[in-house]
Amino acid sequence: MEKIVLPEIKDYHLIDVYIKNGGYESAKKAFTFSTDEIIDQVKKSGLRGRGGAAFLAGLKWSFMPKSSDKPKYLCINGDESEPGSFKDRQIFEYNPHQLIEGILITAYAIQANTCYIYIRGEYHKWIKLLQKALDDAYSNGLVGEKMKDTFGIGFCTNIYIHKGAGAYICGEESSLMNSIEGQRGYPRVKPPFPAQNGLWGCPTTINNVETITNVPPIIKNGWEWFSKIGEPKHPGTILYGLSGHINKPGIYELPSGTLLTDLIYKYGGGVPGDKKVLCVIPGGSSMPPLRGDQIEGVKMDAESLKAYGTAIGTGGVIVMDEDTDLVKILARIAKFYYHESCGQCTPCREGTGWMLKILNRLVSGEGSVKDLDLLVSVANNIEGNTICALGEAAAWPVKFMITRFRDYFEKRVSSENILPVRNKVHSMRNTAISIDTEQN
Ligand SMILES: Cc1cc2nc3c(=O)[nH]c(=O)nc-3n(C[C@H](O)[C@H](O)[C@H](O)COP(=O)(O)O)c2cc1C
Ligand code: SF4
Known part of the structure; x- marks a missing residue:
């Protein structure tokens, strides 16, 4: 190519x-x-x-x-x-x-x-x-x-x-x-x-x-x-960025429509320790995530990804393995958008802060299943109600991570998963994710 x-x-x-x-x-x-x-x-x-x-x-x-x-x-x-x-x-x-x-x-x-x-x-x-x-x-x-x-x-x-x-x-x-x-x-x-x-x-x-x-x-x-290069409706090559739990992170220039599984396994060398993929964000942190059991046959271009309820974004693929704490990941993503909101629109300014607050509650083990619905509701009230698309960028990860991984989140916040008090304090202070993006 x-x-x-x-x-x-x-x-x-x-x-x-x-x-x-x-x-x-x-x-x-x-x-x-x-x-x-x-x-x-x-x-x-x-x-x-x-x-x-x-x-x-x-x-x-x-x-x-x-x-x-x-x-x-x-x-x-x-x-x-x-x-x-x-x-x-x-x-x-x-x-x-x-x-x-x-x-x-x-x-x-x-x-x-x-x-x-x-x-x-x-x-x-x-x-x-x-x-x-x-x-x-x-x-x-x-x-x-x-x-x-x-x-x-x-x-x-x-x-x-x-x-x-x-x-x-x-x-x-x-x-x-x-x-x-x-x-x-x-x-x-x-x-x-x-x-x-x-x-x-x-x-x-x-x-x-x-x-x-x-x-x-x-x-x-x-x-x-x-x-004629790649997918006819989104032709050309794309600079796909592979980061997170991947053996060979980096930028790969490949035709549009390259299979997500090829990106991860053929080009990216798979997941360290041959672990299973739990979650993939296909186009930068604001794009709706895909479940690991959903990635087979997914083509990486604007039109094909629509069918999976997500988007190509910037082509930045973030891979998370089966041991990833998605609650912590989501809290870290929410922290980013809260920090970057310019504050002009009330739904974004206030909503990003509330989402972060609730997610930090979940991280500390003090949340409940009701919080999941509350988070989706806050995200829905941001989406479409703001001046710029940072509103969607902040709302989509929360809304789609929770709806697509509802079973995971419910299990994570249920009482038997509440962390011991000592860890609670620790996790409150350390909500930063450890996925290893090149950017960070
Ligand atoms: C919050 C936010 C951040 C953005 N950051 C970038 C960026 O860093 N680079 C970029 O090219 N587009 C970014 N965009 C998209 C731009 O607004 C714009 O659509 C893009 O630069 C147009 O270029 P294109 O048509 O060649 O994609 C961002 C959009 C939003 C809402
Ligand atoms: S949606 Fe855009 S304009 Fe509105 S507060 Fe958020 S960042 Fe600012």
């Missing part, structure tokens, strides 16, 4: 090596097309966003106004703060120029003269690596004013790296724009959508790092080629 996003060529991150292997030729080719032709190619390719919602990239670009008296902007989302997600940093490290080339093509297609790459603030190493690649692209005349001469076109764009400051919510596209503007990272009410009213009130497109890195090969090889 050809690696599209993370090619196996030594030193591919270096500009000379990238150019020697055909780098920036796709941009050259793209600039001979009209902007509509590029958007049409990407639409037909079926490329979907890799940032979580799997929205069609070409369709999103077509929402940008053709003529506008305001400047247009492109934002590349590399905030990558969802637990279980650590794919974009591989691109920053191993293939930064294909990302930069993808940005040039996308910026041209939507006629954006200014682009921002928003990177998770904690990614110090990767910010430096990407800045070096960007500096090299500038000094080779591939970005900025000089690209007019280099490519012989009347268009140019500038690219700036913007560091986040450690807030997960700034990965949500509208708070990302507020953050770039220097405002507090609060999500905005939609509509209006960014294509109409984005950065500084101007038309803006926001795409994930992996999404944009897929663009140069689509232009190089044509949309038909891309549309």
